[in-house]
Amino acid sequence: MNVHEYQAAEVLARHGIPVNEGRVATTPDEAEEAARAFGSLVAVKAQVHTGGRGKAGGIALARTPEEAREAATRILGMDIRGHKVGKVFVVPGADIAKEFYLGVVLDRPQRRTLVMASAEGGVDIEEVARERPEKIVRALADPLLGFHAYQARQMAFALGIAPDKVAGFAAIAQRLYETYIAEDATLAEINPLILTGSGEWLALDAKMSFDDNALFRHPDVEALRDPAEENATEVEARRSGISFVKLDGTIGCIVNGAGLAMATMDAVKLHGGEPANFLDVGGGASAEQVAKAFGLVTADPNVRAILINIFGGITRGDVVASGIREALGRVEVKVPIVVRLAGTNAEEGRASLAEAGLTAVDTMDEAAAQVVTAAA
Amino acid sequence: MSILIDRETRLLVQGITGREGSFHTTQMVEYGTNVVAGVTPGGRGKTVAGVPVFDTVADAVGETGANASIIYVPARFAPDAVYEAVDAGIPFVVCITEGIPVSDMVPVAAYVKAKGARLLGPNCPGLITPGEAKVGIMPGSIHTPGPVGLVSRSGTLTYEVVDALTRAGLGQSTAVGIGGDPVIGTSFVDALRLFQDDPKTEAIVVIGEIGGSDEEDAARFIAEHVTKPVAGFIAGQTAPPGKRMGHAGAIISGGTGTAAEKIAALEGAGVRVAESPSQVPGLLREAMAG
Missing domain, CATH: 3.30.1490.20 (ATP-grasp fold, A domain)
Known part of the structure; x- marks a missing residue:
């Protein structure tokens, strides 16, 4: 979850970081x-x-x-x-003598929290990382013990910070790390962190993102959510326990499982279409979830056809099929639907869908080709 | 032979009396997995699918000699369940649970490693050695024993590829789902190392997706250490940057973690990368034919 700069600054201030x-x-x-x-x-x-x-x-x-x-x-x-x-x-306005970058993120390959700093502050840090990687100083926090004071000092010296300003920088770096951990952030960034003409440290801009999986223990962070910044359908999907991402194409996708949902979008593209969304109904693909998914997908006026791709695993294909039929009884869908049903009892499921007048096929490629034709 | 689990595995189920835990314990027992114990605090004396329930992992290990554990407890209790398993001396822990905060997983992953144990997951479907043991939530029926080792970050997409392999007459030595979270216990490289060293595995399938750089690391490892033929698929070629695609770890951030980069890295390492999951068996056969 992302928040605005002013909200991030409030969070940093609460953790003792001097902000503008x-x-x-x-x-x-x-x-x-x-x-x-x-x-x-x-x-x-x-x-x-x-x-x-x-x-x-x-x-x-x-x-x-x-x-x-x-x-x-x-x-x-x-x-x-x-x-x-x-x-x-x-x-x-601030009296800027020197600008720095300071950020905390997850280093995925190392499975550790990474503190990064640069004396090239106030510019796009990704650009610095690409073009002048030697200008970025890094320190990995110990996963069990945290970010040590000496690591923060080491970073300060490596950045060429004057000896009498090192303690101030190190304190801010440690507090930023502590904020990141305490608030379950996925990003905590100050860019620029400045030294003023009078020699004070000040966070002039702030950026924070938070771990959606940890919001349950941070109601104060959840309260920072700005609905105006979120797609209304994505918000509704989240309430229903469905993962949904709006895209720009014309083919609505309803799939069980995140990886298969991405592969389905790719298959649509491979066959010459453009996906209208990413949608994962969850493993079970119950009638209730499928009905909700129909609601989310058909809310998009660009959608000209819908591809349902369900791999029936533990949940049998015939059960999924009756779920789809039940869902269609609850929600009116005016665009063509192609269902791909595979896995356990898929044949029975496809027969049941065919009875209901739906196009039901065996493979993902066939389904993608058919739905692209249907949407044309 | 196979990797990580076989018919000798003595499995413990943490969270065995919960809805997910009891359902999947029944499924695993029906598949033939040697499930020896379950744990639910306060559950001592109960049984689930004929499996005795204990209050603590230490009790269960002491009385049954369990040597692997699978965790079905909710996200906020799952890190504690991993610590309990590892501290009771369980060398291999599979965590199915989805939605564990990253800040909990960072110390968990480090602790498991420091104790010399192995964690698979979290947010994964588990793993299966067809015909011997199923430690997870995948449908057992689509698998068949054979020479292909499969490693994937996904659930249903893995089933899709396994099903295609089975229909093409390519059985599996072990199929491993490593999980879709940013911080996971077992990486592609870890699984590839095990498959390379497993005499029963003759060829390997890698199923990746957008986000992170685990596939790029896998490509480097394949180029340097893997002599067996490898085919793969990367999901998310159409995924937009900055958006999380269902899995917590499936996000293109700062321009990195794209499918195109991963495909290029794998192809550079000699891996045959499919455009669609259905092409995987054919490409793998080509690779196996040399």
């Missing part, structure tokens, strides 16, 4: 008022769940409250990479 205290505004009036309260140069920053805000013109500096109002008028409602801006974060 700003105000959220949803109207130009509020932005002007916030700028007036700060009484200084401010930055007006679009709050959207995507990167590249600066390049898209979603961040503006304003010298006066009037300029802040103008900037907010321009930025609010803007579309940044498909995200509509509903809020801006108005923050006081």
Whole structure:
């Protein structure tokens, strides 16, 4: 789950990290008022769940409250990479002497938490990692003991930080690691982390993502969820225990199992079609779940045909087939449906579906070819 | 021969009295798996599918000599179940549970390794040595004994490929589902090493998906250490970046973890990569024919 910059900054502040205290505004009036309260140069920053805000013109500096109002008028409602801006974060300008990058992520191959830092702050860190990997300093936290103080100091020295500033950097790095662990984050990033002209450390921007599987123990994090940033169908799917991702094609997919669901999308593409969604109904493919899945898929006006791909394992094919028939009794589906049913008792299942007037086939390739034709 | 499990395996089921645990215990017993004990705290004295239930793993191991465990307990209790199994001296633990937080799995994976044990999963279908033992939730009927070792990050997609192999007359030595989470106990490389060393396995199938770099590591290992023919399939060629595709670990992030990269890496290592799961048996036969 992603959150906005202002929310990430709040989380970091709660864990003792010095952040640039700003105000959220949803109207130009509020932005002007916030700028007036700060009484200084401010930055007006679009709050959207995507990167590249600066390049898209979603961040503006304003010298006066009037300029802040103008900037907010321009930025609010803007579309940044498909995200509509509903809020801006108005923050006081900072006196930047030096910019750093500091981030905590999971290192999947090492199965450990990785703390990363660079003296090239304020720029796209993925670009630095690609083009100047030697500019990034890394430390793996011990999976049982955590991130040691000496590791944080070692990073600071490797970055060439002045000796009298090392303790300050190390404290922030350790707190960022602690925040990541305590809040079950999947990403905690400060970019840039700055040294001000007067020698203070300050987190000027913050980005955090959280582990969906751990939200059950973080109701305060769950409360940060912004429904405006999420696809309504994806939200509804999550409530039903269905994994759903909206795509741009015309062929709706209903599949049991995540890997098979991806393979089904690929098969549609391979046969010349474009999938309209990823959808995993779960292993059992019960009538109830299939009915919900029909609802989710048919909510998309682009869908011109539906491919149901079920590999009946422990759940028998004939049971799955009667589930599909029952689901079709509950939800009206106006587009053609092709069902691929394989596995245990699949033949009986296909016969039952054929009786109900549905196209039921044996292999995934055949089903993909038929559904692409049906959608054309 | 086979890898990790066979008819000598003495299996313990953690969470045996739960809905999933009891259902799959019955299925595993019917398949012929030697299920010797189950554990549910407070369940001592009960039986499930004829299998005696104990309060603790230590009790179960002491009384039955269980040497492998399968975990069906809910996500918030599963890490504790892994610790309990490993501390009771169980060398091989299979965790079926989906939805365990990553921050719990990081120390679990490290602890299991430090104790010299092996973890398969979590968020996996388990593994099966056809005709000998099924330790998982896969449908036993689609498998048949034979020379192909299969390793996969997925569940139903694995069944799809196994079914295609069986229909093509290619039986399996062992089929292993390593799981779809970002942090898992047994990697592709671990499974490949076991298959390479298993005399009964003559050819290997690798089923990967988007996210992480486990397939790239597998490709490097295959190039350097695997002499047996390998075929594969990578799911998620049409998956958009930044979106989690069902499995917690199936996400393209920062431009890495794409299907195209994984396919290129595997092909570079001499693996025949199928465009569709149905092509896997044919490609594998070609590879086996040299």
